[in-house]
Amino acid sequence: MIRYGVVLASVLGLAADGVTLDVGQYVNANRVRVLVFQGTISSRAGGEYVEILGRYCGASGDRLITGTQTRGGGAWRIENPNSEPPYNWTAVYSGTTFRARWERTYSEPYTWLLPAQPRVAKVSGTRTWVAHVSPATPTGQVPLKGKTIELQRRTAGGWVTMQRARLAYKPSLKWGAFNYEARFKIPTRGLTLRVHLPQGSAAPCYLPGSSATFRS
Numbered sequence: 001m002i003r004y005g006v007v008l009a010s011v012l013g014l015a016a017d018g019v020t021l022d023v024g025q026y027v028n029a030n031r032v033r034v035l036v037f038q039g040t041i042s043s044r045a046g047g048e049y050v051e052i053l054g055r056y057c058g059a060s061g062d063r064l065i066t067g068t069q070t071r072g073g074g075a076w077r078i079e080n081p082n083s084e085p086p087y088n089w090t091a092v093y094s095g096t097t098f099r100a101r102w103e104r105t106y107s108e109p110y111t112w113l114l115p116a117q118p119r120v121a122k123v124s125g126t127r128t129w130v131a132h133v134s135p136a137t138p139t140g141q142v143p144l145k146g147k148t149i150e151l152q153r154r155t156a157g158g159w160v161t162m163q164r165a166r167l168a169y170k171p172s173l174k175w176g177a178f179n180y181e182a183r184f185k186i187p188t189r190g191l192t193l194r195v196h197l198p199q200g201s202a203a204p205c206y207l208p209g210s211s212a213t214f215r216s
Contacts (some may be wrong), residue, residue: 011070017042018105019050023112028083035080035092035112037066041102041179044074052078056137057205059094065090065098093137095205115209116197118149128185129214131195133167134176135205144180147201151184154192154213162193167201188212191216 020039028034037052048070053062066088068078081089094114100107119132131149135142144167151163165182172179186193196210 015188019100019102019107021052021098021100021107021110023110025112032081034083037079037080037098037100038075038077039100039107040076041070041074046070046072046177047188048074048076048102050076050100052080053099053101054090054092054096056093057097058137062099063090065092085094093135093205095137095142113205113207115182116202116206117209118195118197120195120211120214123183126185127187128179128183129193129216131165131167131182131184131211132175133180133197135178135180137178137205142178142203142205147180148198149182149201150196150198151186152194152203154194159196161195161196186216189216 021042022038023034023047024038025205026036030152039050041048041050046069049067050070051067052065054065055062066078066080066082068076070076070107071085080092081087092112095111097109097111099109120129122129131151133144135144147167148164149167150161151165153162163184165184167180167182170181171177175181175190184195192213193216194210194213197206197208199208202208
């Protein structure tokens with residue numbers, strides 16, 4: 001089950017005997033994205049420990065993201081990064097699947113997705129631009145090799161695809177160890193362009209996403 005939101009999103013995993021999970025997000029005053037985990041346990045008891053587990057996209061196992069104790073009535077809430085002592089933080093990435101765990105029970109899973117953010121750089125002295133996609137995961141599990149990325153031109157009627165290319169794995173000191181890239185030759189000058197990673201290429205770890213616009 002996959003649900004998402006860019007500013008604020010939530011999903012309620014219902015359990016007759018266990019723990020529920022509601023996931024939201026906001027951007028704080030420091031422009032940091034904060035994830036909010038909350039729910040209840042079926043016993044309605046206070047002082048019970050609830051863990052948030054996360055499985056990164058492409059990974060085979062869960063890791064502990066954070067944890068907290070329930071309040072009276074069995075409700076619980078915790079943020080990541082945590083805005084209260086001990087101010088702990090665990091890295092999370094688009095495509096991470098979260099579950100709450102209480103005793104031996106688990107909530108329904110929630111997969112958190114963000115739009116892909118390809119970037120573009122011109123090859124000096126040429127009419128060639130290179131699209132770069134660098135997955136933000138700790139071990140680069142995101143399977144992007146061979147996937148299609150599009151060069152799009154802005155028209156009065158919207159964005160129109162001009163070219164398509166396949167992403168190739170190209171580790172780079174500048175773009176990172178998990179850099180994937182594709183090249184586009186653009187002979188026409190003065191066009192307003194962007195590169196776009198479509199749904200079929202962005203899945204399962206991202207939503208479709210586009211680069212900033214640029215001029216040819």
